[in-house]
Amino acid sequence: MLRGRVLLWLLGVLAVLGFSLGAPATPPGQGGGTGVEMKARVGGQIVLEILSGDTINFTVDPLNNPEATATTEILVRTNAASYSITASFGAFLIGDYDLIKNGKFFIRSKAPGKGKAIADWTVPKDEVVILKGEDGLTSGEITVVEYLLRVDFTVPPGEGKLVIIFTAVPEF
Amino acid sequence: MTKRLARVALLLFGFALVAHGGGIAISPLIVDITLPPGTTYRGTLTVTNTGETPVTLRAHALGFIAPQGIPIFLTPDLDRYPYSGRALVQVEPAEQEAGPGQNVFFTYTLTMPEVLEPFGGRYVAVVVQAVPKVVGEGQVVVATRVATLFLISPGPGAAPHFAIKNIRIYQSENNPREVILEADIQNDGNLHVSRDQIIGWIYITDADGYLIDVFQAETHTMLPDNEYLHREVWTAPSDLLPGTYQFHLDLWVFGPLGQKSQQYFISLPVELKF
Numbered sequence: 001m002l003r004g005r006v007l008l009w010l011l012g013v014l015a016v017l018g019f020s021l022g023a024p025a026t027p028p029g030q031g032g033g034t035g036v037e038m039k040a041r042v043g044g045q046i047v048l049e050i051l052s053g054d055t056i057n058f059t060v061d062p063l064n065n066p067e068a069t070a071t072t073e074i075l076v077r078t079n080a081a082s083y084s085i086t087a088s089f090g091a092f093l094i095g096d097y098d099l100i101k102n103g104k105f106f107i108r109s110k111a112p113g114k115g116k117a118i119a120d121w122t123v124p125k126d127e128v129v130i131l132k133g134e135d136g137l138t139s140g141e142i143t144v145v146e147y148l149l150r151v152d153f154t155v156p157p158g159e160g161k162l163v164i165i166f167t168a169v170p171e172f
Numbered sequence: 173m174t175k176r177l178a179r180v181a182l183l184l185f186g187f188a189l190v191a192h193g194g195g196i197a198i199s200p201l202i203v204d205i206t207l208p209p210g211t212t213y214r215g216t217l218t219v220t221n222t223g224e225t226p227v228t229l230r231a232h233a234l235g236f237i238a239p240q241g242i243p244i245f246l247t248p249d250l251d252r253y254p255y256s257g258r259a260l261v262q263v264e265p266a267e268q269e270a271g272p273g274q275n276v277f278f279t280y281t282l283t284m285p286e287v288l289e290p291f292g293g294r295y296v297a298v299v300v301q302a303v304p305k306v307v308g309e310g311q312v313v314v315a316t317r318v319a320t321l322f323l324i325s326p327g328p329g330a331a332p333h334f335a336i337k338n339i340r341i342y343q344s345e346n347n348p349r350e351v352i353l354e355a356d357i358q359n360d361g362n363l364h365v366s367r368d369q370i371i372g373w374i375y376i377t378d379a380d381g382y383l384i385d386v387f388q389a390e391t392h393t394m395l396p397d398n399e400y401l402h403r404e405v406w407t408a409p410s411d412l413l414p415g416t417y418q419f420h421l422d423l424w425v426f427g428p429l430g431q432k433s434q435q436y437f438i439s440l441p442v443e444l445k446f
Contacts, residue, residue, distance in 0.1 A: 044202060047222050048316045049195030072314055080201060084242045127244055165301065165315045169243050170201045172321065172367060172393045 014132060021085035048075040048168040058149045067150045074143045080136040080170035087145055088165040089124045106148040112141035121148055133171060195222035196302045198318035205285040206325045217278045217320050219300050227302040229270050231278045233261045236297050239400040241392025243321060255396050255428035257294030257324055292362025294324040295395055323364050332425060333361030333435055339443045341419050346445050351406045358399035365425050367393045372423040379416050416443045
């Protein structure tokens with residue numbers, strides 16, 4: 001009985017081994033033509049996380065509270081030698097009034113290390129590099145992005161809407 | 173007075189800035205590939221939801237330029253870059269869900285057309301954006317995205333070439349010992365040069381040709397038809413006497429086996445006053 005079980009177990013092991021050895025290794029990519037030469041720098045990875053700044057409310061009025069600030073903390077982990085973070089800004093509209101185009105919304109950033117950030121309040125336009133040339137090979141470091149909303153009586157009342165997309169990219 | 177108060181109340185603004193607190197990762201970061209005209213290549217991108225809430229991952233292709241070695245993505249309406257490869261890549265699926273800590277895979281297919289106009293490299297990014305499952309009304313959304321950059325060479329016939337123009341060497345107004353070296357650098361070839369294929373040195377010699385100092389210039393990947401203002405700052409030794417000095421830029425661009433390396437050597441005499 002015991003010998004029968006061992007035999008079955010051995011047959012099972014042999015079957016699994018035979019399948020594993022017979023199966024072709026999966027290539028990382030597949031060329032569809034002749035003369036295709038692949039030189040992929042694989043293994044590089046960037047992790048981008050929003051640590052804080054999940055929910056920020058600006059409550060401003062032109063008379064008593066014309067300015068408000070807020071921050072977002074961005075965590076990057078990467079094995080790239082150096083990296084940068086870009087931010088893409090859409091329109092910040094109250095009706096047809098764009099707070100960015102009219103110079104009411106500003107950003108600045110603080111680098112975690114040697115990278116170049118945006119030191120002074122700057123009106124963001126389309127795609128902005130908020131961190132440039134930061135040393136990589138890090139298991140986690142934080143870039144802080146600050147926002148400033150400044151309104152006056154030329155700004156119509158209402159609720160603004162804005163989409164900011166942060167992208168971490170390797171410097172290459 | 174009542175009217176005035178009412179007006180002020182109307183001018184109150186409510187702004188909400190909401191981000192999903194999750195994270196996203198992608199691998200590989202860069203794919204550098206030689207793909208002759210008329211060939212196709214398929215591969216896989218791994219995207220990880222590193223956050224604690226489920227997200228929708230949306231993938232799409234964007235052209236990009238990188239004058240300073242940092243990719244600048246081109247939205248389709250602004251993408252007039254002649255070497256953009258946006259039309260060359262297909263990503264599937266375009267969208268999928270990822271639970272906390274989950275890896276998902278996107279398959280890409282690169283197809284190099286038989287005829288390339290203009291002939292040369294093609295540059296495209298597959299951008300994956302994490303979209304939170306719940307986006308409230310009236311909110312401003314902070315989203316995260318990551319990208320894999322594709323540098324595609326068509327093979328023989330394509331090569332980088334550099335044009336170095338408007339070289340300016342001058343002393344800083346605040347600190348005359350700081351010497352600023354600037355030049356407009358353009359890749360006017362039809363292929364990128366990778367940061368590992370290029371190296372530059374700056375030598376400073378005195379009027380008799382004796383070496384005073386040497387330092388390495390910062391270089392980065394340059395795509396074709398990209399141009400940027402290169403800037404270096406050299407601090408002259410405190411005991412360096414006023415006089416005319418020679419600044420030499422020595423730039424090397426290395427190519428594949430059988431292709432001659434390119435060297436750019438420029439010398440300029442500059443009078444320094446301290």
